Amino acid sequence: MPAKLTVNANGPLKVEGEFELLDATGKAWDVAGKPAVFICRCGRTQKSPFCDGSHRTAGFVSPSVAD
Ligand code: FES
Known part of the structure; x- marks a missing residue:
């Protein structure tokens, strides 16, 4: 499933699907x-x-x- 981002009202950004999460140096969580x-x-x-x-x-x- 491609990444899906949902902006929750008054709250966080929900990220689902296939994605990488990288910091500014390129290191991944x-x-x-x-x-x-x-x-x-x-x-x-x-x-x-x-x-x-x-x-x-x-x-x-x-x-x-x-x-
Ligand atoms: S959006 Fe939940 S702690 Fe910041």
Whole structure:
């Protein structure tokens, strides 16, 4: 399945399918076998780049509705 990215309202970016996740140096995070990963959009996570739920307590608001 090709990669599918979903921008969750007021929350993380959900990434599903086949993809690689690389840092700025080209080193990869091991996401093999995971059905989905959630990438932080709010900047408050303590597990960057992954969402740790901190957006909820931070009151992050970003509806991000496609038009
Ligand atoms: S989007 Fe969840 S911690 Fe940032």
